[in-house]
Amino acid sequence: MEYVKAFLVGGIICVLVQILMDNTKLQPGRIMVILVMSGVILGALGIYAKIEKFGGCGATVPLSGFGFNLWKGMKEAIDQHGFLGLFEGGFTAASVGTSAALIFSYIASLIFQPKMKK
């Protein structure tokens, strides 16, 4: 059942973004920024936690889940360290995804050669 829910929730988020893309012709970079920011905002409003509870990885795998994670880290850091947490929480929460992307990509750039476009 969890698998079905993950598939559904993840699929629905992608469909919403697809509709947005088809109607606005936004660039992928902008789409990703919008997704992360909406994850942060929906996280702060307490809505995303409900989506995650229902959809599991269907909510955490999309980039909006990255934003939700950012907000969760920010909130935890503020609860623990107050003002300092404002400067601490974001990067702590984003660290795993960002580091993994940067490290693996760098290694990939050493291994793989750019392909010519046909």
Place this chain on the structure above:
Amino acid sequence: MRKEPSKQEYNQMVEEMTPKHNCFLNCIKAFVTGGAFCLLGEFMKQMMMKYWGLGKKDSLMFVTIELVLLSVLLTGFNLYGKITKFGGAGGLVPITGFANSVASPAIEYQKEGQVFGIGVKIFTIAGPVILYGIFSSFVIGIIYLLAKQWGWM
């Protein structure tokens, strides 16, 4: 005489036909592709909680790492572009799309050098995403902090 009207007609037809038709089809493709990535993530999560005995939080982090690795490999072998081409938003929205947008300029611009090639271009998409993610959570964090100190929460 024959070309002009047919061209106009054709353009009209394209304008009228494509958005509706494509949008619906695109949505189904995006749904299946994005759903598949999330399904894979959920599968990884369940497996790790079961066999590695990890907690939910740790296994979610491992899911992120595994999906990012998978996506970087697919990008390296020039396969991720095909997924995005087919799935549209379905290839873009999952964390794999983010990893692809980090890996692909890093590979593409390696000829321009370590610092100004890879070092700069690797942040082409990651930069804005991290900046606005961090900044928006900072702004909301300020509101949260103030609300907490004034006893609203």
